[in-house]
Amino acid sequence: MVLESQKYQVSSNRPSCTCQINRLLHQRESYIFVTGAQPFDSNRRSSFIVYHIRLNDIETKRRYSDFASLRRILTRLYPIFIVPPVPEKHSLLDYAVLQNRAKNDITTIEKRKRMLQSFLNQVSKHHYLGHDHFFHQFLDPDVVWSDVLQSPSLSSFLKQQPLHMALTNSSNVSTQLSLSSLSPISSSTSLSSSNATSLFYCPARPVFHPLLSHRIVPTPTSPQTLQQRDPFLITSEEKSIHLASFLSKHLEKCQRKVIRRLGELANDYAELGAVYNGFSLNETEHVSNAIERMGQTVDDAYTETGQMVLKLEGEFAEPTQSQIQMTMFVKKVIQFQYLKQCQVELIEQALDRQQDELDRLLQMEKELQRLDRALQQNSLNTISLPPPSPSQEQYTHRHRHHRPRRHQQLDSYRNPVTVNAAGHSLQHLIDVDPVTTRRNQIGKSKESLQILEEALAICRNDTHQLSDQLHKEIQRYERDKTMMLRDSLMAFATAHLRYCQKNLSAWEDTKSQVDRIPLE
Missing domain, CATH: 3.30.1520.10 (Phox-like domain)
Incomplete structure (x- = not known):
């Protein structure tokens, strides 16, 4: 299809x-x-x-x-x-x-x-x-x-x-x-021109290729039996597994903890700002203004902390979560490549077995043909013998009548007519026409051999294409991963830098306002 x-x-x-x-x-x-x-x-x-x-x-x-x-x-x-x-x-x-x-x-x-x-x-x-x-x-x-x-x-x-x-x-x-x-x-969909x-x-x-779904073409369920693996893919799979383990067990865990505590800090700043604003109502003039300014600065710290949390969520924590999923996808595409390679190896093994079976049938056919030729030659030699003389026939007939009963019974057992009748009856029970059946088996073996050869050619071509493309795709992924890590680290540093700059400016203004409180 x-x-x-x-x-x-x-x-x-x-x-x-x-x-x-x-x-x-x-x-x-x-x-x-x-x-x-x-x-x-x-x-x-x-x-x-x-x-x-x-x-x-x-x-x-x-x-x-x-x-x-x-x-x-x-x-x-x-x-x-x-x-x-x-x-x-x-x-x-x-x-x-x-x-x-x-x-x-x-x-x-x-x-x-x-x-x-x-x-x-x-x-x-x-x-x-x-x-x-x-x-x-x-x-x-x-x-x-x-x-x-x-x-x-x-x-x-x-x-x-x-x-x-x-x-x-x-x-x-x-x-x-x-x-x-x-x-x-x-x-109304807009496509190109005409x-x-x-x-x-x-x-x-x-x-979809019907040949690959044929009953004699093996379909692997796991790559455990794979004999040869690509060293590049082995290294890439090990790196992705190690990276996924490190990100999920260490980095992401610490990220969640930091972001959660920053969120709690933002909520504490909000509560503290409200307390300072209420406290300013109990004082007068310069003291009241300084306390109110302190409350406003704490409110600004609450806002900036919340913004930093959102920035860290979107540009630091979420890319890490995506990267964990990406490492699992790397493992899946490599496993798919292993399955294709395993499919090639299983088809090769099935092809060898089918070839051995065909060789056995052809050897059997060759031996039977040789026996048929030998039997035909023997029958021709028997027909060419001269007929017996009348005196020999009379002697044989007379001597046969005087033989003991035991010898007559042995003759009956040796009678070829009886043996041939039993053999033909057994042959009909086992196989109507063994020659035709044998040749049909040879024909089916040749057909199966052809199907396996075509399936093997398709799978080998697929495996070769997949290997080249997968190498390029993993290299692209490694470049994107490095860029993602760079961007995430830059976002982490930028968020803290902006947060510190904003807080520094606000707290400097607050300090100057507190300095205006007269001591006398």
């Missing part, structure tokens, strides 16, 4: 989609904003939050499950690309604490807005994901996303076993697919 989505063309540089969304994203280097979130009641029984997405002057509304489905589609279409994460769903603890207010919790909604915005911008900056037309349709307000998900081609594609997919390359496979059948778009097709190049796109 081939996905009915887009038309491909070979490009030596970057993939190019000619729809309006792609032009806005990449020709103008636009940034995607999640500007708001509002509850939407479809009926009295269920409600959900709709997030407003803005790209230049285009605004689209999508719910959280739409973001999750977009990521699932991109993950299946590009199994070796590390697709950025979306924020996690509400945990059971959230529902236990907030109950019916979990979906409408302001803190959770604001966090999701920031992380969904980060997800969209990371996808748009990816060298292939950002040019995928499903992503463009997600940002198009004229596209009904539920219709895209319910299209027969896409829904059938998502149900297929990933290892039954063959990766196509535009240099050797050109696929023309109907855009309208996969993702219905209203007539046609409603999207042209882009993808290095490896999965297409």
